[in-house]
Amino acid sequence: MKRMLTLKRVILLVLFVVLLLIARPFTFVLYHWYKDPAPTPYSRTGYSNDASRISETPVDTIIRVAGNRDEAIDQLVQLVHRAAGTGKNISIAGARHSMGAHTISRDGIILDMTNFNYLELDTASNLLTAGAGARWAQIIPYLHQNGRSVAVMQSNNSFTVGGSISVNCHGWQPNSPPIAGTVESFRLINAAGQLITCDRNNHPELFSLVLGGYGLFGIIVDVRLRVVPNVMYKVQQYVIRSEDYIKKFNEVVNSGKPVGMVYGRVNINPSDFMQEAILSVFTVDSPSELVSLKETGFKDLRRAVFRGSANSGYGKNLRWKLEKWSARLIDGKSFSRNQLINEPVEVFQNTQPGYTDILHEYFIPTDSVVRFIEVLRDIIPQHKVDLLNITLRNVKQDEDTYLRYANREVFGFVMLYNQAITPDGEQAMKALTQTLIDKAMLLGGTYYLPYRLHATREQLFKAYPMAGDFFAKKKLYDSLELFQNQFYVQYK
Numbered sequence: 001m002k003r004m005l006t007l008k009r010v011i012l013l014v015l016f017v018v019l020l021l022i023a024r025p026f027t028f029v030l031y032h033w034y035k036d037p038a039p040t041p042y043s044r045t046g047y048s049n050d051a052s053r054i055s056e057t058p059v060d061t062i063i064r065v066a067g068n069r070d071e072a073i074d075q076l077v078q079l080v081h082r083a084a085g086t087g088k089n090i091s092i093a094g095a096r097h098s099m100g101a102h103t104i105s106r107d108g109i110i111l112d113m114t115n116f117n118y119l120e121l122d123t124a125s126n127l128l129t130a131g132a133g134a135r136w137a138q139i140i141p142y143l144h145q146n147g148r149s150v151a152v153m154q155s156n157n158s159f160t161v162g163g164s165i166s167v168n169c170h171g172w173q174p175n176s177p178p179i180a181g182t183v184e185s186f187r188l189i190n191a192a193g194q195l196i197t198c199d200r201n202n203h204p205e206l207f208s209l210v211l212g213g214y215g216l217f218g219i220i221v222d223v224r225l226r227v228v229p230n231v232m233y234k235v236q237q238y239v240i241r242s243e244d245y246i247k248k249f250n251e252v253v254n255s256g257k258p259v260g261m262v263y264g265r266v267n268i269n270p271s272d273f274m275q276e277a278i279l280s281v282f283t284v285d286s287p288s289e290l291v292s293l294k295e296t297g298f299k300d301l302r303r304a305v306f307r308g309s310a311n312s313g314y315g316k317n318l319r320w321k322l323e324k325w326s327a328r329l330i331d332g333k334s335f336s337r338n339q340l341i342n343e344p345v346e347v348f349q350n351t352q353p354g355y356t357d358i359l360h361e362y363f364i365p366t367d368s369v370v371r372f373i374e375v376l377r378d379i380i381p382q383h384k385v386d387l388l389n390i391t392l393r394n395v396k397q398d399e400d401t402y403l404r405y406a407n408r409e410v411f412g413f414v415m416l417y418n419q420a421i422t423p424d425g426e427q428a429m430k431a432l433t434q435t436l437i438d439k440a441m442l443l444g445g446t447y448y449l450p451y452r453l454h455a456t457r458e459q460l461f462k463a464y465p466m467a468g469d470f471f472a473k474k475k476l477y478d479s480l481e482l483f484q485n486q487f488y489v490q491y492k
């Protein structure tokens with residue numbers, strides 16, 4: 001009888017402990033799911049803003065470009081002539097996910113390209129022609145129906161083609177240069193209001209200036225992009241020490257297997273800060289049958305876990321545990337290429353009033369990647385910032401753009417920070433950015449330009465030695481400085 005009573009007590013105690021262990025993460029996630037605020041519009045009437053939510057600037061007018069091709073071209077040509085006559089500046093906006101008012105000029109005209117989004121695929125040449133305002137979210141389902149996929153793009157589908165080639169984006173396609181390498185040609189309305197076609201033979205200098213040129217040389221009307229087959233991949237996820245990242249990457253990605261996508265993550269949770277990494281490798285899975293596109297699963301749960309990690313050490317530790325656990329669950333599963341790239345940024349976007357998410361990216365040569373991890377591990381905790389995420393992407397040398405960030409093979413360290421929308425929050429990020437740019441440059445690296453304009457002028461010109469010539473050529477091609485934005489105003 002006494003033994004039974006003790007056993008019951010032990011069972012109850014074990015149950016209580018198990019419940020306690022489950023209860024905290026469960027209520028934590030439930031709380032963050034329940035408290036998640038709805039998104040609010042970026043800006044007020046008369047102003048423009050971008051994804052940073054801290055670039056709000058008064059503007060003259062916001063003009064939506066017509067959807068019809070001939071009508072749009074007429075509209076744009078006239079607008080350029082009118083602006084030249086009145087001395088108004090033009091800034092060009094895609095999905096506005098750049099974060100330093102790259103789409104805004106104070107009291108200027110903002111051209112919203114998103115309506116101009118027609119798509120045409122030539123299956124014989126594998127070339128897609130897309131209106132500059134088309135978003136990947138439209139392009140991916142269109143290509144999917146035709147058994148094709150995007151060759152190089154960002155890790156989300158929310159961006160426009162025009163914006164993507166103007167920043168020269170890159171994503172999780174390893175062993176590949178940035179998107180410029182996949183651009184066959186584009187049509188541009190230049191500062192004289194002429195519609196011209198640019199490629200590697202016609203207007204080659206303008207071609208390289210416009211790619212990664214942040215809208216400073218004219219309006220990209222439409223783009224011919226090389227596309228690739230949509231295939232099924234089998235994923236393998238490796239939980240490793242972060243110092244072994246490059247060793248593992250070379251072992252699995254450069255082993256001769258048909259690897260199509262690779263994604264790396266370094267942990268940011270306080271209990272083991274930047275000591276571990278997860279390398280996700282997607283290898284072509286030939287026998288798998290192609291499946292149709294569907295909504296990505298567990299969206300609400302993934303969002304609650306992710307947002308719960310903002311300003312919370314507990315949330316960050318929990319998230320990393322769950323990521324490692326789900327790595328084991330997902331290991332060996334098959335996904336289509338299109339499925340992997342078809343997720344909107346809204347799944348993780350910050351909607352908390354008074355806070356915003358800000359991205360940084362540093363490009364580091366392969367042989368200095370492990371050293372840069374050590375640098376980050378040392379520097380970041382010295383700053384009052386809230387780091388949410390680090391992903392690693394491989395980018396091959398860029399042969400196409402003028403203002404290039406990949407002068408050789410590099411690894412992009414993409415970092416996402418949760419930032420308070422206050423002068424102190426902005427100042428803390430500025431100090432961190434300037435320190436990290438210096439550290440990246442000491443290792444032969446550089447940084448990405450579409451984010452906050454925190455780099456000093458000296459840093460920009462050091463990281464991009466061709467910047468002086470780039471700005472000189474801007475004045476040559478656009479002597480009235482018709483096309484402007486705050487990136488140009490700050491660094492020209």
Ligand SMILES: Cc1cc2nc3c(=O)[nH]c(=O)nc-3n(C[C@H](O)[C@H](O)[C@H](O)COP(=O)(O)OP(=O)(O)OC[C@H]3O[C@@H](n4cnc5c(N)ncnc54)[C@H](O)[C@@H]3O)c2cc1C
Nearest residue numbers: 094095096097098154155160162163166169170214215220
């Ligand atoms: C959550 C998030 C995730 C991101 N992920 C990635 C990533 O994985 N990889 C990456 O490389 N970058 C990434 N970025 C950064 C970057 O902002 C985008 O790659 C790119 O700017 C998105 O396109 P957009 O349509 O939003 O461009 P916008 O921000 O609208 O414009 C960007 C620049 O292009 C110019 N522009 C736009 N359309 C035209 C046009 N038709 N003609 C001429 N100029 C034009 C604008 O003037 C501006 O200077 C990310 C940004 C955010 C906020």
